[in-house]
Amino acid sequence: MMYRKISAHYIVIDKSTTIKNGIITVDNNGEILEIKSLGNDMQETAGVEFYSGVLVPGFVNAHCHLELSHMKDKISKKTGLEGFISAIQNLRTASKDEIVKKSQKADKEMISNGIVAVGDIANTSHSIETKLKSAINYHTFVELFTSNLNIVNDVFEAGLNLEDLFIKSGLSASLTAHAPYSVNPKLFNLITEHLSKSNSVISIHNQECESENELYINRSGALYEMFKSKGIALQGIPTTGKSSIVSITEFLNPNDNTILVHNTYTKQEDIEFATKHLNNIYWCFCPNANLYIENKLPDIETFRSKKQKICIGTDSLASNSQLSVLDELKVISEAFPNIELPELISWASINGAEALNINKLLGSLEINKRPGINLIENINLNNLKLTDESRVKKIV
Numbered sequence: 001m002m003y004r005k006i007s008a009h010y011i012v013i014d015k016s017t018t019i020k021n022g023i024i025t026v027d028n029n030g031e032i033l034e035i036k037s038l039g040n041d042m043q044e045t046a047g048v049e050f051y052s053g054v055l056v057p058g059f060v061n062a063h064c065h066l067e068l069s070h071m072k073d074k075i076s077k078k079t080g081l082e083g084f085i086s087a088i089q090n091l092r093t094a095s096k097d098e099i100v101k102k103s104q105k106a107d108k109e110m111i112s113n114g115i116v117a118v119g120d121i122a123n124t125s126h127s128i129e130t131k132l133k134s135a136i137n138y139h140t141f142v143e144l145f146t147s148n149l150n151i152v153n154d155v156f157e158a159g160l161n162l163e164d165l166f167i168k169s170g171l172s173a174s175l176t177a178h179a180p181y182s183v184n185p186k187l188f189n190l191i192t193e194h195l196s197k198s199n200s201v202i203s204i205h206n207q208e209c210e211s212e213n214e215l216y217i218n219r220s221g222a223l224y225e226m227f228k229s230k231g232i233a234l235q236g237i238p239t240t241g242k243s244s245i246v247s248i249t250e251f252l253n254p255n256d257n258t259i260l261v262h263n264t265y266t267k268q269e270d271i272e273f274a275t276k277h278l279n280n281i282y283w284c285f286c287p288n289a290n291l292y293i294e295n296k297l298p299d300i301e302t303f304r305s306k307k308q309k310i311c312i313g314t315d316s317l318a319s320n321s322q323l324s325v326l327d328e329l330k331v332i333s334e335a336f337p338n339i340e341l342p343e344l345i346s347w348a349s350i351n352g353a354e355a356l357n358i359n360k361l362l363g364s365l366e367i368n369k370r371p372g373i374n375l376i377e378n379i380n381l382n383n384l385k386l387t388d389e390s391r392v393k394k395i396v
C-alpha cells in the first residue's frame, strides 16, 4: 500500500485542538491512517512532505447554485435583494450549452479551492452532467417556490420529477423550499411531508433583506413593492405581523437538519424562537454574496453568543466573484477579528458536513475518514490569523 506522510507548522484537528508540527499519514485513497504530534521533536522527517502553513480538512460549501455560474459579472452590485431577483429572472434565458460549460468551470474552481462537498440548489437538471463527472460530493436541493395557490400541485409534481431525475442518475438529491416570501404554506407542507420519509435536510434562504420581514409583518417594503410591480400578488403568503423566520417555523419538521442561508437580518429573538421549535438548525453564512447584494454582513456575534451551529456557503457566481470557502472566511475574519482560526475552520468543514449528513467520511481530520486535506498558506503563524494574502492549496 502506497501512503504519504504530510506535515506543516500546524494542523487544525477541531475547533479547540491544534497540533504543532504534526504528521498526517494517508493512504492512496486519501484515508487518514494516523495523526501524530511531534511537538518540537522533528526527528522523524524521512519521507515527510513538509509544508509552510496550516493543514485543515477539505472544505464543505453548504450553499451554492452551480447552474447560475454563467451569471458571473452580469449583475450590478449593491442593488438590494429586490434588484438582484429581478436581474436573475432576466438572465435565466441562457442556452443549456452555456450553462453546462460555466458549471463545469465552476466545479473545477471549487475543487482547486479545496472544496470536497457542496450543498447545491437546483431549479433545472442542467447540473447533472457536471455533478456526475465531478470529484466533489454534491447534494442537490431541488428548489421549489410559488406564492400562487392555484399552481401548488403542479409545482410540487414538477419538483418530484426533477428530484427523481437526479436520484436516478445516481446523485444525492432532495426537495427544498426557496424562501419564506416565495413559498406558500400549502407548498411548504407538501415539501416537509415528503422530506419526513427520507434522510431529511432542508435548505432555505432566510432574512436576506429587511424587507423580507416587512413583507410578513405588514405587506410593505422594497421586496413587496417589487413583486407588486411585476403583478405578483403574493396572495398565498399570509401576513402574520411577525418576522419571516418566525412565520414559517411551524411548517418545518422539528428534527430535520434545517440549513438557513444568509440570515443577514436575523435578530436575537428570531434565533431564540427558531431554536425553540427546530432542533437541528445550521446557520449558513455567505458573506461575499451579502456584501455583493445588500452590502451588509449578518450579526455573527449574536449567533456565537447563542452557541449556534454555523456553516459556510459561497452562494453562486451570480453574486460572488469566486467560489472559495477560504475567501468567505477571510471576510469574516477581517470583520470579526476575535474569532479564532480553528473555530472558523470548523464552520467551513465539520459543521457543513453534519448539516448535509456526510460527516461519517468528511469534515474533519480523523482516522478512517477521507476528508481531503487543504493547506492554508500565507497565514500569520504568530497568532494563527488569516491575512489578505492567505491562500488555499489542495494537498490530498
Ligand SMILES: [Zn+2]
Pocket (backbone or CB within 6 Å): 063, 064, 065, 121, 205, 261, 315, 316
Ligand atoms: Zn442562494
